[in-house]
Amino acid sequence: MSLTRSTLLRGTAAAMAAALASPAIAQPLERLPLTLNWKIQGLHGAFFLALERGYFRAEGLNPDIVAGDGSANVVNRLAGGAFQIGLGDVASLVRFNAQNPERRVKAIYNQTPADLVVLSLRGRGISRPDDLRGRLVGAPVGDAAFKMFPAFTAATGVPASAIRWEHMAPNIREAMLIQGRVDAITANEGTALFNLKAAGVREEDMVFLRYSDFGINIVNAGMMANESFLRDKPETVRRVLRAVNRGLVDSVANPAASLDALMRKDPLLNRAIEGERLMYSIARMVEQPDAREGGLGFYNEASVRRSIEIVTAAEGLPAAIAVSDFMDMSFLPPASARVIPAVGRV
Structure with missing residues (x-):
């Protein structure tokens, strides 16, 4: 009997030691709804590259990356709580935070400067701002350039x-222009x-x-999150941002993979x-003064x-x-991880 007990004890001790020595059971990944600013395109490949290469998984995250319907609407998505983090339009963020100081959304990773535009086609009689008077201009209600038209008015007098x-819906905007x-x-x-x-227009x-x-030079697309999420889940x-940044660095270095x-x-x-669009976006991201000064994701306070x-x-x-009511750069990965790599080719 004593031999049996001794054997059992030794077996139990060995099993416990083996359990302690073996890797811990993998914890379930944290699900994270993440909203993009627009339909999936161009530089959004960086998010899916990060997903494919396991960068989110390595951080314990399982993001549900969904398309947006206008960068100006992302702030409302975040403030409403359906999403806690996303890629959106910082001009809308300024307006929202000024009007809703009790539930702010903050910019946390700079991506590209604004490329807002009014666009027409040759033969339509529009070549300068004054030519827009009395004309029919199409704009999705969530479009950032439409939301910022008052700045265009201030600069041009129109x-x-x-x-x-x-x-109209975003997906038919260009078609309506082509069709007249x-x-x-x-x-x-x-x-x-x-x-x-893509529709054949030169x-x-x-x-x-x-x-x-x-003269309307503003920062534009960037990662942002609602303030309660920043406060309650800073490590998340x-x-x-570590995962997204790795995806962006890889996309710059190897656009073909993105x-x-x-x-x-x-x-x-x-x-x-989409290859052309990707290279356009990468150029705007890495050539902006803020990125040249402080690396990818960096915001210059003066800009x-x-x-x-x-x-x-x-x-x-x-x-x-205040600038501090607009952005919080404390969540950025270290500067050594945000160095702009040599730009590759698609």
């Missing part, structure tokens, strides 16, 4: 009231330009009234057009302050919010 507006159902559209250039090219037949040509936020991931997500996309001032004036807000 009021929104002098224009006839047609609102509207005379011009508001858009992000990187979206409309390549959508029109770039030389497009007419661009770029907001930046009229850091893990998200494009492959994008096409696997949506095989119906036009690979050639943020100027953006806040432009949006405040355009929106007629009572006072400009």
Whole structure:
């Protein structure tokens, strides 16, 4: 009996030791709804590349990455709680935070400067802002360029009231321009330009009234999160940004891999057009002064302050919010992880 007991004890001790020595049972991944700013395209490949390469999984995350319906709407998605983190339009963030200081959304990773534009086609009689008076301009209600039209008004003297507006779903905006159902559209250039090219319109037949040509230079797309999420789950936020940043670094260094991931997500996309759009987005991301100064994701306080001032004036807000009410860079990965790599080719 004593031998049996001794054997059992030794067996139990050995089993316990083996259990302690073996890897811990994998914890379930944290599900995370993440909203993009627009339909899946271009630089969004970085998110799916990060997903495919296990960067989110390595951080214990299982993101549900969904398309957006306008970057200006992302702030409302985040503030409403359906999503806690996403890629959105910072001009809308300024407006929202000024009006809702008790439930702010904050920018946490800079991606690209604004490329807001009013776009028409040759032969429509539009070549300067004054030509828009009395014309029919198409704009999805969530479009960032439409939301920022008051800044265009301030810079050009063309009021929104002098224009006839047609609102539509984002996916038919360029088609309506091509068909002549509207005379011009508001858009992000990187979206409309390549959508029109995909439809067979030559770039030389497009007419661009770029907001930046009229002094409207603002930071634009960036990762953002609602303030309660930043407060309650700071480590989750850091893990998200580490994964996203790795995907963006890889996309810059190897755009072809990013494009492959994008096409696997949506095989119906036009690979050639999305490759052009990807390179356009990468160029804007890495060539902006903020990124050159502090690496990917970095916000320069002076450029943020100027953006806040432009949006405040355009929106007629009572006072400009503080830079600290707009952004929080404490969640960024270390600078060594955000160094801009040499840009590869698709």
